[in-house]
Amino acid sequence: MKAAIIWLGAILLAAVAAPFFLSSASQSMNLLSPLEAPSLHHWMGTDPLGRDLFFRILCGAQVSVGVGFAAVLIATVMGILIGTVAGYFGSWVDRILMSLTDAMLCFPVFFLILAVIAILGPGMIPIVVIIGATGWMGTARLIRAEILTLKHREFVLAARAFGASNRWILTRHLIPNALGPVIVHAILGVSAAILTETALSFLGIGVQPPTPSWGNILMDGKATLGSAWWMMLFPGLVIFLTVLSVNVLGEKISHQMRGSR
């Protein structure tokens, strides 16, 4: 648990700070030293264009983790809005919104993402928006279920008896009380979003060069498989450890919440 937090802290620091200090270092080519094995000078070796892999992975954190968090933020906000409205107002509003949710869940999301990128073109913003816009359904269902149980509880009835408006009840009573499981869900969503970004970049339709992201570093490594082990090992390891840490953290929070209820 501690290790997970320390790792995530380090990655977040890299995501925030590295692009300011290392952006040019991560893109500076040295065509005279392509594919150098890890050494004291290049901790994780160099890529086929002689760029330092360690710097590239640090800078790649910004894209990969940034996309993860931003996409989940969009997904969570959308999920909360849709789920709350559906759960609170019920009847036909609920039926329409939940049908939409079910329809979206039936969709093969990854292919939807591929199609949208084919039309809009790749880039960080389209990726964030599309991962976010296709990832809200779980949150919506979760929060709707919470709202459905909460809205008949005494404190809500009391607020209503005092003449509180719907908006007041929703923002002051219902949403804050329903947020717990949503937060856990969102944390786990971050790891899924990081993996989606990695997969898109690996397919070459994510963030475009020279900006590094973990996925496109990994893709560059595929071609050198067998002659430059560091090209796949280090980005793969970083992705693995980050996703694992996020999941460990999510599990832990979820566990504690269940315990406190």
Added chain:
Amino acid sequence: MLLKAKIRLKKNIFVSPPTLLVGIFFLTVSPCLAAPVEGDAFVTSSISEPSNLIPFLASDSASHAVTALIFNGLVKYDENLKLIGDLAERWEIQDGGLRILFYLRKNVRWQDGEPFTAEDVKFTYQKLTDPATPTPYGGDFEKVKSLTVVDPYTIEVIYKETFSPGLASWSMGIVPKHLLEKENLLKTDFTRHPIGTGPYRLKKWTTGQSLELWANADYFEGKPPIKRYIYRIIPDQTTSFLELSVGNIDMAALTPLQHQKQTDTLFFTKNYQKFRYPSFGYCYLGYNLKHPFFSDQRVRKALGLAVNKKEIIEASLLGLGKVSTGPFLPGTWAYNPDVPEGVFDPAAARTLLKEAGFIAVGQDGILSRDGKKFSFTVLTNQGNDQRKMACEIIQKRLRDVGVQMDIRTVEWGTFLKEFIDKRNFDAVMLAWQLSYDPDIYDIFHSSKTKQGEFNFIGYKNQEVDALLDEGRREFDETVRAKIYHRIHQILSDDEPYLFLYVPEALPVVHRRFQGVRQAPKGVGFNFIHWYVPKDEQKYKLKA
């Protein structure tokens, strides 16, 4: 021919050192000349599946690789890239090139036993020129005025005007009239069950997995010794390299990285023979000449000066390539050796851009003209690491002179449909695979800029147009060479493309195959004569 060499060797063996060299060469190749043994299978792979096995409907390389084994044209290129007879035994060019008489072989049968005759050639021609046939090769036959069957084994072709690529265009595979006469070419089962005159016959096609071809016992040049030709479909290059690394594939094209760094293992040197020779194509950065910046020749020249081609070859091809100076290949007769390679001079590039009205305004050092920043996007296809790396190097070099270039990689189908066909791009990084005739009319003539045609950058130059027309009318190679040398010079001065490099072809072939030879046409041109000695045969055929 061999006998002659032997006699000469005996006569002159002590005469002079050069003859001795001939002798050594003869001795080293002689073990391959033992009588070929039948049997075994040859396995190769492709990242894509053939789309159509009717030769004139096939436009992708996978389909071509397979149809070349099943069908024959009237003529073909020999190992030294000279046109020789294939289904035509010989031909006569008359009336200054306006009339060609083809005399066909008489002992040829279709793989279903029917005899091949002049009617099949006429039928193929009719289909090729039928507006209902969606073939990209129809243009080669537009200049034909008439085609007449003189007798079952003689054909007369009359051209409207002299057309020098005309003879080579008859290397198009001929299809059987008796099987296709009543078929709709777009729906026929023939595309998956083709019958040709060629050395191999399609036996089995498992969609998404493989095609299996068997040697044609009645082939007019003799039955090929290798019994089976297996064409596996492996959509991922890394996977196919892994298959090669365990010996499951007999021939493959390597990437420079694989050639230089991943195939020096004991297993590879023991089992595979590596080849390298210039490929028949070149890679270029093509500018959309409708773009306000790229329509200015000074801008194109400046970008050329800002890019170091040698550095790109060193880094992305690991040195396995040559600098490209124009649309022809070094060493061919159309290539003009006097065209300079171009220099790498960023300072000159900056001066030229300044002359063209570009000034740096912002903090970022990016130049702009009339308030518009010099930033553009170059498109390239997915899956080609060398091209992507070349793009990244160019991106850095252009940034150094104040030009912002973004890179976008696009899937091949989308690339053609959404960007090339619709002319929706600033610049593209692509390569041309060239035919052996230097006619580049389709690529640079101003009449070829319509949708679906190859002059997608919109290049228009009256002198080049006139020269291209002239080159097509002229038969004399020395006269044609002068014409193409001039075209080469103009295109190098005008720089509608930034000509980058001619990559090397890097095939490997399993060592158990005998008779494998490299020629100007590459490796594999004499595949039908390859064989495997009995004790080395790997695949046994169950009867």
